Amino acid sequence: LKGHHIAQQVRRLQDAVERDPELAIGTAKEFLETLCKTILAERGVTAPKNEDLPALVKAVTKNLKVLPAGISTQSHSEETIAALLGNLGSIGHRLAELRNQFGTGHGKPTDHVALEKRHAKLAVGSATTLAVFLYECHKTDVST
Numbered sequence: 216l217k218g219h220h221i222a223q224q225v226r227r228l229q230d231a232v233e234r235d236p237e238l239a240i241g242t243a244k245e246f247l248e249t250l251c252k253t254i255l256a257e258r259g260v261t262a263p264k265n266e267d268l269p270a271l272v273k274a275v276t277k278n279l280k281v282l283p284a285g286i287s288t289q290s291h292s293e294e295t296i297a298a299l300l301g302n303l304g305s306i307g308h309r310l311a312e313l314r315n316q317f318g319t320g321h322g323k324p325t326d327h328v329a330l331e332k333r334h335a336k337l338a339v340g341s342a343t344t345l346a347v348f349l350y351e352c353h354k355t356d357v358s359t
Contacts, residue, residue, distance in 0.1 A: 216257060218350070221250070225346075228242055240330065243339045243342035247272070276304055281300060309341075
């Protein structure tokens with residue numbers, strides 16, 4: 216997993232927001248899913264059997280060291296970061312729901328009303344924020 220690959224995918228997602236919001240929503244979910252599977256594989260961890268996005272995000276966060284060295288694991292900082300990660304982890308679940316309803320990947324009826332660019336920006340921004348954080352934790356943890 217390389218940083219330039221992540222940056223390339225983020226650019227593609229941001230470009231898709233402008234051209235095709237439904238594609239951006241579907242691809243944001245796929246991007247986060249692929250990143251989680253790759254991190255788990257690089258760490259030698261078997262992906263959850265059901266392999267749905269929420270389970271993948273949970274498995275990755277469980278296998279990462281998210282606090283920098285020198286911060287007590289018993290401190291309030293750990294609780295704060297854990298809570299924030301829990302909130303970010305719910306992105307996986309909600310992104311999967313959004314993709315199923317409004318993204319690409321499932322057939323839509325001809326009278327389907329699509330979401331707008333701002334909704335795609337929310338999905339892409341949420342997915343990329345979580346993905347970059349997980350990637351950086353993974354790389355930091357692997358290099359130490």
